[in-house]
Amino acid sequence: MRIPxxxxxxxxxxxxxxxxxxxxxxxxxVRIFLLVxxxxxxEVSRVIFRDLEARLQTATATDAPDxxxxxxxxxxxxxxxxxxxxxxxxxxxxxxxxIAPLCRGAEWIEREMxxxxxxxxxxxxxxxxxxxxxxxxxxxxxxxxxxxxxxx
Amino acid sequence: MSYVINALTKSLNVFHLAxxxxxxxxxxxxxxxxxxxDLERFGIVLVGSVRHADVLLLSxxxxxxxxxxxxxxxxxxxxxxxxxxxxxxxxxxxxFRDSYNLDPPIGKHIPVDAYIPGCPPKPEAMIxxxxxxxxxxxxxxx
Amino acid sequence: xxxxxxxxxxxxxPLQEEPEFFKLHVDGEKVIGIDIELGYNHRGMEKISEGKTxxxxxxxxxxxxxxxxxxxxxxxVQAVENCGDIPVPPRxxxxxxxxxxxxxxxxxxxxxxxxxxxxxxxxxxMWVWRYREDLLNMFEYITGNRNHYSMMKPGGVRRDIKNxxxxxxxxxxxxxxxxxxxxxxxxxxxxxxxxxxxxVGCLTxxxxxDFCAVxxxxxxxxxxIDVRRDHPHAAYGMVDFKVITTKNGDVFxxxxxxxxxxxxxxxxxxxxxxALPSTPGPVDSNPKEVVPGEGIGHYEAPRGEVIHYxxxxxxxxxxxxxxxxPSYVNVATNAKAVLGQYIADATIILGAVDPCYCCTExxxxxxxxxxxxxxxxxxxxxxxxxxxxxxxxxxxxxGPKLDMGAFA
Numbered sequence: 001m002r003i004p005x006x007x008x009x010x011x012x013x014x015x016x017x018x019x020x021x022x023x024x025x026x027x028x029x030v031r032i033f034l035l036v037x038x039x040x041x042x043e044v045s046r047v048i049f050r051d052l053e054a055r056l057q058t059a060t061a062t063d064a065p066d067x068x069x070x071x072x073x074x075x076x077x078x079x080x081x082x083x084x085x086x087x088x089x090x091x092x093x094x095x096x097x098x099i100a101p102l103c104r105g106a107e108w109i110e111r112e113m114x115x116x117x118x119x120x121x122x123x124x125x126x127x128x129x130x131x132x133x134x135x136x137x138x139x140x141x142x143x144x145x146x147x148x149x150x151x152x
Numbered sequence: 153m154s155y156v157i158n159a160l161t162k163s164l165n166v167f168h169l170a171x172x173x174x175x176x177x178x179x180x181x182x183x184x185x186x187x188x189x190d191l192e193r194f195g196i197v198l199v200g201s202v203r204h205a206d207v208l209l210l211s212x213x214x215x216x217x218x219x220x221x222x223x224x225x226x227x228x229x230x231x232x233x234x235x236x237x238x239x240x241x242x243x244x245x246x247x248f249r250d251s252y253n254l255d256p257p258i259g260k261h262i263p264v265d266a267y268i269p270g271c272p273p274k275p276e277a278m279i280x281x282x283x284x285x286x287x288x289x290x291x292x293x294x
Numbered sequence: 295x296x297x298x299x300x301x302x303x304x305x306x307x308p309l310q311e312e313p314e315f316f317k318l319h320v321d322g323e324k325v326i327g328i329d330i331e332l333g334y335n336h337r338g339m340e341k342i343s344e345g346k347t348x349x350x351x352x353x354x355x356x357x358x359x360x361x362x363x364x365x366x367x368x369x370x371v372q373a374v375e376n377c378g379d380i381p382v383p384p385r386x387x388x389x390x391x392x393x394x395x396x397x398x399x400x401x402x403x404x405x406x407x408x409x410x411x412x413x414x415x416x417x418x419x420m421w422v423w424r425y426r427e428d429l430l431n432m433f434e435y436i437t438g439n440r441n442h443y444s445m446m447k448p449g450g451v452r453r454d455i456k457n458x459x460x461x462x463x464x465x466x467x468x469x470x471x472x473x474x475x476x477x478x479x480x481x482x483x484x485x486x487x488x489x490x491x492x493x494v495g496c497l498t499x500x501x502x503x504d505f506c507a508v509x510x511x512x513x514x515x516x517x518x519i520d521v522r523r524d525h526p527h528a529a530y531g532m533v534d535f536k537v538i539t540t541k542n543g544d545v546f547x548x549x550x551x552x553x554x555x556x557x558x559x560x561x562x563x564x565x566x567x568x569a570l571p572s573t574p575g576p577v578d579s580n581p582k583e584v585v586p587g588e589g590i591g592h593y594e595a596p597r598g599e600v601i602h603y604x605x606x607x608x609x610x611x612x613x614x615x616x617x618x619x620p621s622y623v624n625v626a627t628n629a630k631a632v633l634g635q636y637i638a639d640a641t642i643i644l645g646a647v648d649p650c651y652c653c654t655e656x657x658x659x660x661x662x663x664x665x666x667x668x669x670x671x672x673x674x675x676x677x678x679x680x681x682x683x684x685x686x687x688x689x690x691x692x693g694p695k696l697d698m699g700a701f702a
Contacts, residue, residue, distance in 0.1 A: 030525065031376065031590060055519070056506045057592070057601045058618035073590065073601065077524040082590055105506025105623055116340075131336040132253070133217050142252045142341055149252055172335045176360025176441045179404065186423045200675070218334045247354055250345070251338035272360065272441060 038087040038096045045099045056105045061117040068094040098124035116143040163195035167205035173212030176272040177239035184275040207234045213241035213248045214258040226262045238268045325632045343615040365595030367446035373602040374448040377589025386450035386577040388566045391529035395559040401596035402552045414679035432466045450578035457571045480694040491546035495631040495643030509598020510551040511624045515543030521594035533565040545646040638681040
């Protein structure tokens, strides 16, 4: 089903996600940020991708002070809105279910987030280096704040 | 260049190797072959295999993976070969020089004989460089 | 068990300007699998960006790709503006669309020429690129450079387009209609070109949805999406234009979509140029800071949606800058598009995605190690052209003919 209008985006998402939706920030009618639990990512993504016919634009992994964050950016092209779903992962052991089995468009970006930020994606069909050399030293994640170069 | 290249006075076979390029230099190189600039009138021919190359044209910033490739390609080129670094990325690494994935410049890994600066260098700059290079190889004045 | 042969294409592929590595798994003459490997272009853009100011990072992202060299800056400055709620003067919005559409024209012309080159129609290549030169001259006239025009900045554009320069700009752009009409007729109606591209490398609508593909790749398979229309920005909400879609998803459709889009680009530029003289005012809102927050900017590059995400912590540098270029999602569709196709068609199928490898950064390092026969890039180009020659003989045709007199 398609959300009929921009004003309906948040109400429909609240209804469909129910208790899974922990928090929502409306920056503007076309920029909405949701917070969900990492454990719910598969179901949340299924609702947004399959039920509501959004398109995965990309996903952003960030080394924030209190957690590793992943933002999944979904475009609702038919009503001109972008909804970004945020999850927070434990700093000591950042891992989450892969949504690649649901959405092929997530395969490469999850590989990239794994190799550059060190987030483990459980159930990813092909988790191996995408951008970095195959013999890139393990445990060195370039996009992390504490990465100081290969020679450090 | 301490070798004498008499065989190169007819036409130059150029092999273009791009390593982590943004492509602007590469497109300007191809542009130099189109009718407006027509590099072929100077006897420059792009070849598909480095084993036929007299000149190795390097463009791009050459990240770690690309540098390994570049070294292999350089070894495969029959010597003597003239190596030209084209564009600021190939010369210094440009704005990418501090990247975790680069060990610039490529000139550190492969001996470079000539530099064509620019971002990208215009086709006129490339032609000017090629003319000077040919003259130098022939031992004449450009 | 069919005998598998592995044919690497790349990484030094003289056809395409960027190194890429596709490993084709072949059974006889057909492709039964593909490995796509990236890695040669990765320059660590996002990390470098964290060390640059918001203004400097625009110059950085411009050099992600030389062909879509204004697409990344437009998406980037829009992300910064979204993050900091920074206004943009209307005159700057028109200029952004003008530069963006001129880039679309130059990029599609470039691709059309290269496609001709892949298939063995070098005359087409030379003539298409000759007209591209007029466009590059006009870029240099109004921005100061043929490529890497550095026109965008957060809050507006870096340079104005003077009203007295607009007539020359319109004349050059409108002057592209006649050669474009000729290329359209030559390319779309030529039986040989159709034989090489129709039914080749098909992607269904469900395929492009699953891969989240964008741009002409998605539109040629019937997915009606275009960031310019769906998420209006710059001047796109103020002009009329058609979004071109076709339904077969083959290489021919991808050619058609790009050619017809060029006509729309000409129309958009003309409409913006018409509005420019009556839209006076500054071209820059001169923002002094980017307040803490997050912003997303996206733009329809020639290859599809490019998206930038910016997080600001109130300093003058991005706390996080994420870049996703269109080819990142589009090249992945090759995993489907080449399956069951002939090796001789592999190069044009892979090229039909209009890969901007530097945007996506790809390369492959695959160890073969199976004792299989290896065909190098030159061989694959030869195969592609050989197929064209064979078809010429079979069909008794010559291929696209360009009547040079028509250009007089």
